[in-house]
Amino acid sequence: MPVHHRHQTRMALTVSSDLSVNVTTDQNVIKLTDKQEVLKKSIQKGEPKSIGISQVMLGFLIISYSVPLLSAKLTEVVIFGVPWWSGISFVIAGAVALVMEKHNNISLVFTCMVFTVLAAVISVIAVIFYIIDIMRNPQSLCNRNSANTCDDEYYVTRLSVEVKSILMSLSMVQTAISSAFAFILYKERQNYNNYLLVN
Template sequence: MALTVSSDLSVNVTTDQNVHKLTDKKEVLKRSIQKGEPKSMGISQVMLGFLIISYSVPLLSDELTEVVTFGVPWWSGISSVVAGAVALIMEKHSSISLVFACMVFTVLAAVFSIIAVIIYMVDIMKHPQTTCEKNTQHTCDEEYYITRFSVEVKSILMSLSMVQTAISSVFGFILYRERQNFNNYVFMN
């Protein structure tokens, strides 16, 4: 609030220019964040997380490998869902602190996805598909089909985790740039 007194001793109360600048910066932040499409990125992260979790259910019927023992699809899927949910919240309520929180969760989801891809690769190499041993009915034995199914499910999960890594990395970079642009206005909510 600014006060001005004129020569006839009348007092005028006006709003401060700094308040206008900060309000304008908040609107610029909101428009700038919405250019990065946080809603579409958040929805894609949530969907990928649920796909990873749901596609991993058949692995529970197979032998326990490192992927199932460490719960890789579940913690990588949940981290993706959480990062997407924070992005959706940030889209509704734009603020620097939410941009930072979304950036942290998105980068964590990317790191978890990279770790998941590595574990999937190691598990597929450690537990490869067995060769087809023909039985009396001229079909392959049961172990061949079980290991083939397991390797294919893990390959799908690895591909989904790679997509999640790409989306999280790009979105994390966009959020980092936006945060750097508005770093001077951290005290605003």
Template sequence: MAVTVSSDLSVTVSADQNVEKLIDKREALKESLKKGESKAVGVSQVMLGFLIISYSVPLLSADFTEVLMFGVPWWSGLIFVIAGAFTLVMEKCNTIEMVFASLVVTVLATVISVIALIIYIIDMMNNPETKCKLDSTQTCDHRHYATMFNLGIKSILVCLYTVATSISSAFSIILYKERERFNNYSVTT
């Protein structure tokens, strides 16, 4: 803050350049996050979370495999819903702290989606489709159709996890760059 005193005893206080820069940077943060991309990412994360959970319900009627034993669809779908909710809240509350919180949750969602992908792939390799055993009516037994259905659902879920991993990792990079861009301008009291 620059203060000048003239000979007639009037005091002039001009705004500090650093404070102006800080205010400008905060406004730039708000504008960069208000472009709408974070809202779209948040909605897509929430939708992917609910899709993963709902598409996993039919797996409960099949064999109890590694995916269900670890509860992968439930905790991974839930973390996507939470990450999307954080992103949507960040859209409304534009602060560096909220960007950091959203970054942490989005990185966690990325890591969990990679872990879920690995578990699904291992599960699909350990529980392949059974061979078709023809009965007297020349149709396959029910076990063949059950494992075929199970693998089909898991293949769809692997595709959803791939999309979720891509979205979360790309958004993590965007949030990290935003955080780094505004990290130099913090208020000290």
């Protein structure tokens, strides 16, 4: 059997002094629909879908790229689990952005803004961790052995520093994305609130 979707439209019934009846669309419904459309357009201006996907991808990249650190010397970055909690925070922030883009809800805009700001703060903290770690655990000098090759410590520390440099770069990109997106969300939320005041 075919399924019929019923669209409900609220109508306002008015009776004038000469007993003529007028049927008009409820203005409250029109205003509510307009507000929902304004919110939807405001949210879409911020490109939440593409930004959300970018955040999720960056989060998973950081987590996957950090795996080689487990086989290297244990330093502050690994001990405190910096790549993992920073990567997970980016994935969560991206997921919230994707949910917001789908549902167009003003409360979700605020929630997304909070998670995005948190992701930006966490990424800054992660960058600081990487800088300190690289400075405290630099790449070792190449001490050549009898086979005229560098010793194992040189290659281990080199791998560790290079991986941390990549993770630091990804975290800096995340800082830029999260900061810009949080600002966009804040501006769009302000614009929507101003629209509500005027209307």
